[in-house]
Amino acid sequence: MIRKHPKPKGREAIKAWNHNKIIEASIEVIAKYGIAGTTISRVVELADVSRGLVNIHFKSKDILLKEALNYMFAEYNNTIDNAVKKAGSNPVDQIKAIITANLDPSILNKKNMGVWFAFRAQIRSMPEHLEMVETRDKCLTNHLLRIFETLNLEGGYKIPVKSVVRGFMVMLEGYWLDFHLHPRNYDREEAKNTCLFFLAGLFPKLFK
Amino acid sequence: MIRKHPKPKGREAIKAWNHNKIIEASIEVIAKYGIAGTTISRVVELADVSRGLVNIHFKSKDILLKEALNYMFAEYNNTIDNAVKKAGSNPVDQIKAIITANLDPSILNKKNMGVWFAFRAQIRSMPEHLEMVETRDKCLTNHLLRIFETLNLEGGYKIPVKSVVRGFMVMLEGYWLDFHLHPRNYDREEAKNTCLFFLAGLFPKLFK
DNA sequence: AAGTAAAATGTATGAACGTACATTTAAAAT
DNA sequence: ATTTTAAATGTACGTTCATACATTTTACTT
CATH class of the missing domain: 1.10.357.10 (Tetracycline Repressor, domain 2)
Structure with a gap:
């Protein structure tokens, strides 16, 4: 689970914080399992967010990969x-x-x-x-x-x-x-x- | 479809020929899609053999990868x-x-x-x-x-x-x-x- | 304190995956 | 020609995948 910084206050800040958490988790998963081995489940587990949140922040898996890179x-x-x-x-x-x-x-x-x-x-x-x-x-x-x-x-x-x-x-x-x-x-x-x-x-x- | 050499005669020879065909197809698929992107379906399609044959020649996908490497x-x-x-x-x-x-x-x-x-x-x-x-x-x-x-x-x-x-x-x-x-x-x-x-x-x- | 809108959740869905195995095919033996 | 049996086939199964979306939570407004 990634939690470098404590959860901030404010709606915008929390949103940005989650966004970042997902990207950093993706990077870690990519590093470990490769591109094709990177699954939403693995990212979600590491980022410790709900499954649906990834879909809301990143329209598709491809876009998530691109942003991580x-x-x-x-x-x-x-x-x-x-x-x-x-x-x-x-x-x-x-x-x-x-x-x-x-x-x-x-x-x-x-x-x-x-x-x-x-x-x-x-x-x-x-x-x-x-x-x-x-x-x-x-x-x-x-x-x-x-x-x-x-x-x-x-x-x-x-x-x-x-x-x-x-x-x-x-x-x-x-x-x-x-x-x-x-x-x-x-x-x-x-x-x-x-x-x-x-x-x-x-x-x-x-x-x- | 991989078919460098014509299909040989003799049971043993055909078996070896298919074995080789699967390995070479795997190599091509790995090169194109990466390890995790290599699926049996893709290998089978490229090698032009039946789905089940891969399981018979290679006990598991991992073993196939290892042999290809x-x-x-x-x-x-x-x-x-x-x-x-x-x-x-x-x-x-x-x-x-x-x-x-x-x-x-x-x-x-x-x-x-x-x-x-x-x-x-x-x-x-x-x-x-x-x-x-x-x-x-x-x-x-x-x-x-x-x-x-x-x-x-x-x-x-x-x-x-x-x-x-x-x-x-x-x-x-x-x-x-x-x-x-x-x-x-x-x-x-x-x-x-x-x-x-x-x-x-x-x-x-x-x-x- | 109550209301509201944005954000996050978690379940549902269909497609694709690896593998197992009953069936069919065809090479070798009789 | 017939029988035998190894080899190849293709369907079927349980799992995992990306994604969609109705529901719940929560930060902000009033």
Whole structure:
């Protein structure tokens, strides 16, 4: 049962509170059972609300799924944007901030990865969600393209930016997958260091 | 409807033929609809066999899923082992062979990736399949550990082998994910070159 | 304190699910 | 040709699913 905060007062507030409770329960259920394994019964049980309430708040199961996914992505995009902002103007610091953010427990945790890979796995049969996934990809790609281009200029490198950005993102996502499969003995520090190690191969002066 | 080969003669042969037809149909359905979205009805329709036959060949749905997964993994492990063998004794050639094999259409295709990520997504709620996934990981890890250690010796490098192997595998898998999401405009050559580019950063003399 | 409208509840319904099993089909043996 | 028996079929059953909606509860208004 999800009950992070006590039940608030006021009709509107209670409604919003229940709405949120259902979304968060859905996320947890998706993470555990996958998209097709997510049933209203499981959501209802975890959210501790009545069966009918889900139908009132979300016109259909599909809409509920979509809102749950959206909820999660918004969090991710915010986290990354903030991390880059906080890192200041140094591109190397920005890269490090992005790596750290992507490996931080607030992003890289069982629940998030469960949902993440559940959606990615089913993308073939639910192409309507592809857009949302790609929006997240673009958020990260844009940051990285800009940063690596700056690195090229500042360091006098001639690294093929597009390929390296893709390779780098692919690596980050690979580490997510690694965590998803083996959350127990996962070493965030090692993952970070290996990312930096690979980058140091390409930009020796900057990442050493 | 799956009918690669004409129906054979002989009771045993027909039985085996149907068995195979059901497994291959299952793989296709899993790839399209995910684990929980895989229903007997869908498998039966695609395999073009009677509803009851699945129950006779596979005691339960779980067992069918397990056999389908096993079928796919066996193919993968064979392909990799053969690729390494064919590459000869040069470690750089072996690495290249592994990259090429992992990006080859016989491995990296919509069907395989659909099943692959479907299982990985659901691993949390079906831990009984973790073992099979890890067997595949070990097959690849063992090859790579040996090869990178040889590279260290031959080239006089002091690369942290374990980390690099993990980073490299993570990268390969990241490219699988990339393909899974965007099979249309996927560039196998570029993926291969970027892998080599990252390795060239670590082993400059060898991968240039 | 009484009335009212919004929100939440829980039961009902039909479709789809996995599985069991009596029946039919057809390959092999006589 | 007839018999035998393994293999395949298709219906039937109990369960679980998403959804609809009449009913009850509860926060707000008067």
